[in-house]
Amino acid sequence: MIAGLLGFLVESQGVQFLDAGSAILVTLDGFAAQIREQGVITEFLSDEYAAPVLALTQPGAESDRDGIHSWRFTPGTAHQTRSEANESWTGYIAAFSHIEEVSFDIHHLDEWSGERSSAVARFELLGTLEDGRPAVDRFLFRIGADSADPPLITSIELLEGTRTAGDRPHFTEVGEQAGIAFEAYQYPGFAEADLKFSVYAYAPAGIAATDLNDDGFADLFIPDGIESKLFRNRQDGTFEDITDVSGLGGLSGVQVAIAADYDNDGDRDFFIARSFQPDQLFRNDGGGFVDVTATAGFDSDCCTTVAAWADYDLDGDLDLYLGRYLDPREDFPESFYAANGKPNQLYRNDGPGRGFTNVTEEAGVGHGRLCLGVAFGDYDGDGDPDIYVANDYGRNALFQNRGDGTFEDVGVAAGTLAYGAGMNATFGDYDNDGLLDIYVTNIRSKYTWFADAPMVRRYLLHALLDGTWMSEYPRYFEILREWDGTFVEAFEQMASGNNLLRNRGDGTFEDRTWQSSVNPPGWYWGAVMADFDNDGWKDIYAANGWIYEALGTELEMDFLTSVVSEQDLFAQGALFDMETFGDRSWHGYERNRHLRNCADGTFEEIGWASGSDLIRNSRGVAVADFWNRGVLDVAVAAHEDHHALLRNEVGQTRNWIAVELRGVASNRDAVGARVTIEANGRRQMREVSLGDGYASQSTLRQHFGLDADTHVETLSIFWPKTGLTDTFTNVAANQIVQMIEGESEWTTRPIGASTPPE
Numbered sequence: 001m002i003a004g005l006l007g008f009l010v011e012s013q014g015v016q017f018l019d020a021g022s023a024i025l026v027t028l029d030g031f032a033a034q035i036r037e038q039g040v041i042t043e044f045l046s047d048e049y050a051a052p053v054l055a056l057t058q059p060g061a062e063s064d065r066d067g068i069h070s071w072r073f074t075p076g077t078a079h080q081t082r083s084e085a086n087e088s089w090t091g092y093i094a095a096f097s098h099i100e101e102v103s104f105d106i107h108h109l110d111e112w113s114g115e116r117s118s119a120v121a122r123f124e125l126l127g128t129l130e131d132g133r134p135a136v137d138r139f140l141f142r143i144g145a146d147s148a149d150p151p152l153i154t155s156i157e158l159l160e161g162t163r164t165a166g167d168r169p170h171f172t173e174v175g176e177q178a179g180i181a182f183e184a185y186q187y188p189g190f191a192e193a194d195l196k197f198s199v200y201a202y203a204p205a206g207i208a209a210t211d212l213n214d215d216g217f218a219d220l221f222i223p224d225g226i227e228s229k230l231f232r233n234r235q236d237g238t239f240e241d242i243t244d245v246s247g248l249g250g251l252s253g254v255q256v257a258i259a260a261d262y263d264n265d266g267d268r269d270f271f272i273a274r275s276f277q278p279d280q281l282f283r284n285d286g287g288g289f290v291d292v293t294a295t296a297g298f299d300s301d302c303c304t305t306v307a308a309w310a311d312y313d314l315d316g317d318l319d320l321y322l323g324r325y326l327d328p329r330e331d332f333p334e335s336f337y338a339a340n341g342k343p344n345q346l347y348r349n350d351g352p353g354r355g356f357t358n359v360t361e362e363a364g365v366g367h368g369r370l371c372l373g374v375a376f377g378d379y380d381g382d383g384d385p386d387i388y389v390a391n392d393y394g395r396n397a398l399f400q401n402r403g404d405g406t407f408e409d410v411g412v413a414a415g416t417l418a419y420g421a422g423m424n425a426t427f428g429d430y431d432n433d434g435l436l437d438i439y440v441t442n443i444r445s446k447y448t449w450f451a452d453a454p455m456v457r458r459y460l461l462h463a464l465l466d467g468t469w470m471s472e473y474p475r476y477f478e479i480l481r482e483w484d485g486t487f488v489e490a491f492e493q494m495a496s497g498n499n500l501l502r503n504r505g506d507g508t509f510e511d512r513t514w515q516s517s518v519n520p521p522g523w524y525w526g527a528v529m530a531d532f533d534n535d536g537w538k539d540i541y542a543a544n545g546w547i548y549e550a551l552g553t554e555l556e557m558d559f560l561t562s563v564v565s566e567q568d569l570f571a572q573g574a575l576f577d578m579e580t581f582g583d584r585s586w587h588g589y590e591r592n593r594h595l596r597n598c599a600d601g602t603f604e605e606i607g608w609a610s611g612s613d614l615i616r617n618s619r620g621v622a623v624a625d626f627w628n629r630g631v632l633d634v635a636v637a638a639h640e641d642h643h644a645l646l647r648n649e650v651g652q653t654r655n656w657i658a659v660e661l662r663g664v665a666s667n668r669d670a671v672g673a674r675v676t677i678e679a680n681g682r683r684q685m686r687e688v689s690l691g692d693g694y695a696s697q698s699t700l701r702q703h704f705g706l707d708a709d710t711h712v713e714t715l716s717i718f719w720p721k722t723g724l725t726d727t728f729t730n731v732a733a734n735q736i737v738q739m740i741e742g743e744s745e746w747t748t749r750p751i752g753a754s755t756p757p758e
Helices: 002-036 082-094 188-193 198-202 453-465 469-482 487-494 556-565 567-572
Strands: 060-065 068-073 096-111 117-129 134-145 153-166 171-173 208-210 219-222 229-233 239-241 254-260 269-274 277-284 289-291 304-310 319-324 345-349 356-358 370-377 386-392 397-401 407-409 424-428 437-441 499-503 509-511 522-530 539-544 593-597 603-605 618-624 633-638 644-648 655-662 674-679 682-687 702-707 711-718 725-732 736-740 746-749
Touching: 002 096, 002 117, 002 134, 002 453, 002 556, 082 096, 096 134, 188 198, 208 254, 208 618, 254 304, 269 304, 304 370, 319 370, 370 437, 386 424, 386 437, 424 522, 437 522, 437 539, 453 469, 453 487, 453 556, 453 567, 469 487, 556 567, 655 674, 655 711, 674 702, 682 702, 725 736
Parallel strands: 370 424, 522 618, 655 736
Antiparallel strands: 060 068, 068 153, 096 117, 117 134, 134 153, 171 644, 208 219, 219 229, 229 239, 254 269, 269 277, 277 289, 304 319, 319 345, 345 356, 370 386, 386 397, 397 407, 424 437, 437 499, 499 509, 522 539, 539 593, 539 618, 593 603, 618 633, 633 644, 655 702, 674 682, 674 711, 711 725, 736 746
């Protein structure tokens, strides 16, 4: 009887919580619509309204850099009435000549019973100021509401607020002019296969930026469902489609393509994974690509989603790690914390002509979860590459290289579990302390309040009521064993979005996600850390979006409600049946995010203000200096949309240096090598990696912004196989230097020889 009473209490509180949050959202959605139409908002305010002055028309100037102006809003101290609050909002709206988007999202629901409710809500407005500048306002409000149907707002308290406006674009989209903006198509095999996990069809779309012919200019390979394309950089601002003549024609359903000189012969080869077909290896023989899969030794099946190359055993050639998902024809995620994926695979390179050996089992890196992101990086600084694995529906893994051919998953001890829907893993030193940090992309729902205690308790209850407890509860206990916190905190972690894990230097990481502001709401895929403005600090660019159907629709709340209270449908895979979605979007029409490093441990999102926030249903992301101008441009692969190429407009105002490496004893691509520079007392470090950005790869050339510094005092290169370091002094800025392992002289690439498209 006590158990029944407790269950009734949990269910009733959960329902009351859900009803209260849903009701407030109805009011906030109407409020946002009125703001967007620049209408009157008094109809949403209660006659009993009383709250501190909002002061929305009086932001205080905070910073101005590269034409991006930032302000911070501070709340007033006196109280406002309903009419005074309306005047504040009217004055605020009048500051914009055009309003593009307005949204309210509930972050937390603080009070939900009785006559009143209270929520912490996130507000975002994208528009154009009266002076013509694009601007985005972001506020965090505490909002009180009464019990009317729908509720009326009784108070709005400003907790924090910022405005970011731009004088000029930092990027210009030139994909069409460059000739790479063909439309991506979904693989027909998905429709023909009658998928059990049908939403899987919306995932694939990587991109690879690589210099295939060693002419100093980055080329592009773009996977596609119908026919993937290989583009050669013409060096005149455009790209030439050489797919058919290259030997890579007719490749459909490509998930990922990663180029590496695996045989150390001086040109780059391609590993390619395709939906429902065996993985393939194409060797570059200097005149084109030849399929050598039959002699390569690969034995993996259809389910490779991501891949990365590195010399894990330090024998001088590149080995291959494959991240794998499940077969959507046969299975679907068994839980929100799924472990029913195909095991990842590690292939050891046995040298030219001898192929590869599958060493997954002996190395201990199988990890059968639902992998969407892998990256190699020497996080512990012991000279050999470790592996970070980002998994959908669960927890991530950090495989520490023991140096004897085996790895150990130290994710729990290192603090890198990053629970959630991991889709991309990227190593990079964001704070310039000489240590590799980790950025993981994820999903941050607009309904993060579903991770609050009443809904978590209701979820646990329905595991009993819906008959899924026998399979679900062991996972709960696993989380409690791994997680240093409460069960509710674990769920909040899962809903928190992208993660920034700061390397402490003692083998552990500190989660700096919220403090650094790197987790805007969205459904994220590929991401890169790169210094776009050449100020010496790595910024972040992240792809965003999921299923684009009818504009203005969103099915996520219905999905989450079913996840909580209809777990039997989840267990049957019914919640992933596209036919039940109709024409509703799911995180549709969301903008890519451009996070500028503020050099103080925090980031500022400047996409709308800087012109880089594409709405392109983006997936893969790769960076390269495509026209050798001394700046990093961004290539973006889209899903069922046109691919994009963002030309950098901001970095040329500052100095820079770029370093190309060639291994001799180490692998020829120098993957795993570290470049450290010191200029004017400031130190920066880069490690050469090959394969991240969600099924993508960026340039192997290591780019450093130098701001106003005109030379590098010391430049050192640590080579992975030998452990030796080459050091150079007094290297002038604004050049591309080519350095060969063990040699004391360097050569340079010409710069400014190519003009980007207008």
